[in-house]
Amino acid sequence: xxxxxxxxxxxxxxxxxxxxxxxxxxxxxxxxxxxxxxxxxxxxxxxxxxxxxxxxxxxxxxxxxxxxxxxxxxxxxxxxxxxxxxxxxxxxxxxxxxxxxxxxxxxxxxxxxxxxxxxxxxxxxxxxxxxxxxxxxxxxxxxxxxxxxxxxxxxxxxxxxxxxxxxxxxxxxxxxxxxxxxxx
Amino acid sequence: xxxxxxxxxxxxxxxxxxxxxxxxxxxxxxxxxxxxxxxxxxxxxxxxxxxxxxxxxxxxxxxxxxxxxxxxxxxxxxxxxxxxxxxxxxxxxxxxxxx
Numbered sequence: 507x508x509x510x511x512x513x514x515x516x517x518x519x520x521x522x523x524x525x526x527x528x529x530x531x532x533x534x535x536x537x538x539x540x541x542x543x544x545x546x547x548x549x550x551x552x553x554x555x556x557x558x559x560x561x562x563x564x565x566x567x568x569x570x571x572x573x574x575x576x577x578x579x580x581x582x583x584x585x586x587x588x589x590x591x592x593x594x595x596x597x598x599x600x601x602x603x604x605x606x607x608x609x610x611x612x613x614x615x616x617x618x619x620x621x622x623x624x625x626x627x628x629x630x631x632x633x634x635x636x637x638x639x640x641x642x643x644x645x646x647x648x649x650x651x652x653x654x655x656x657x658x659x660x661x662x663x664x665x666x667x668x669x670x671x672x673x674x675x676x677x678x679x680x681x682x683x684x685x686x687x688x689x690x
Numbered sequence: 691x692x693x694x695x696x697x698x699x700x701x702x703x704x705x706x707x708x709x710x711x712x713x714x715x716x717x718x719x720x721x722x723x724x725x726x727x728x729x730x731x732x733x734x735x736x737x738x739x740x741x742x743x744x745x746x747x748x749x750x751x752x753x754x755x756x757x758x759x760x761x762x763x764x765x766x767x768x769x770x771x772x773x774x775x776x777x778x779x780x781x782x783x784x785x786x787x788x789x
Binding site for chain 1: 699731
């Protein structure tokens with residue numbers, strides 16, 4: 507019963523802050539609410555018994571990605587853009603697409619609801635720490651995937667620093683912006 | 691377990707709405723992150739029922755988080771580079787490939 511109340515609170519905050527991320531006019535507010543929403547989803551992981559994933563979510567998403575978004579909000583854009591309209595002309599089409607996606611997903615979920623409830627009866631609710639078994643699964647059957655992920659992260663790191671320094675601009679001539687004075 | 695799946699479907703729909711309708715490219719990327727998180731929540735919730743005791747879905751979610759982190763880093767670097775080029779953050783102004 508306690509977990510049900512916790513789920514309700516976490517899910518409500520996550521939903522409201524997700525709506526805020528999308529609807530807020532000011533991008534700084536969106537970024538802060540994104541951090542809140544990601545933290546609440548981390549709480550839901552903890553409620554599902556995924557303790558390692560909870561820690562990873564807080565470290566990577568709340569600690570790194572949300573902060574990175576805040577930095578980019580501070581670096582790109584100017585104050586006058588905050589007062590312009592935040593949405594484009596196809597708000598109606600976007601709402602219809604979102605509703606269709608939700609209808610499709612919830613239709614599938616309601617289809618498998620009975621089978622899931624039958625399976626859930628056999629799940630024991632006691633909590634066991636998952637870090638050990640995650641490690642043995644990751645470095646057992648999925649060890650190739652881990653190595654490939656390491657390469658992906660390295661490439662992303664190098665590529666992101668190249669792009670952000672503006673070194674790519676030099677081959678295509680100087681850009682209109684700071685390509686000249688930053689690269690070098 | 692159904693409430694978790696419904697919640698992730700809702701967050702995914704919110705993310706789709708944001709990714710389609712926002713003008714600010716940083717907001718579009720935030721909406722994409724919301725969709726990533728909805729998918730991760732779905733993975734963890736489904737794995738708890740389908741594989742109790744074996745954290746298969748959690749491992750997949752960790753892979754997905756890693757890819758999302760790489761995507762966010764490269765995407766934000768691209769935003770900074772584009773902002774230097776065009777002096778704006780609005781997606782409809784990014785018309786380099788428009789004929």
